[in-house]
Amino acid sequence: MNVKPLGSRVLLKVSMGEEKSSGGIFIPASAQEKTQEGTIIAVGDSDEITVKAKDKVIYDKYAGTQIKLDGDDHLIVKIDDIIATIS
Secondary structure (H helix, E strand, O other): OOOOOOOOEEEEEEOOOOOEOOOOOEOOHHHOOOOOEEEEEEEOOOOOOOOOOOOEEEEOOOOOEEEEEOOEEEEEEEHHHEEEEEO
16 A cells, blocks of 8 residues: 655654563563654655655654554654654
């Protein structure tokens, strides 16, 4: 499926949290804290957008609309909900 965000929204793929602790103990998905990092997949057509595809970003904890594409978790968020880029 091909999803194109509208206006000042972006589609990002959610980064998964660590599956093992620093001591090597497996952490089940139900006990992992939700990450707020992701990779931009597609951007809307607004002039406000300052990020581009493949940028890694940090977003607000409760931002966006969750969708599942090809079995992976994705979010559609407003550009205002993106806090920073990661380099």
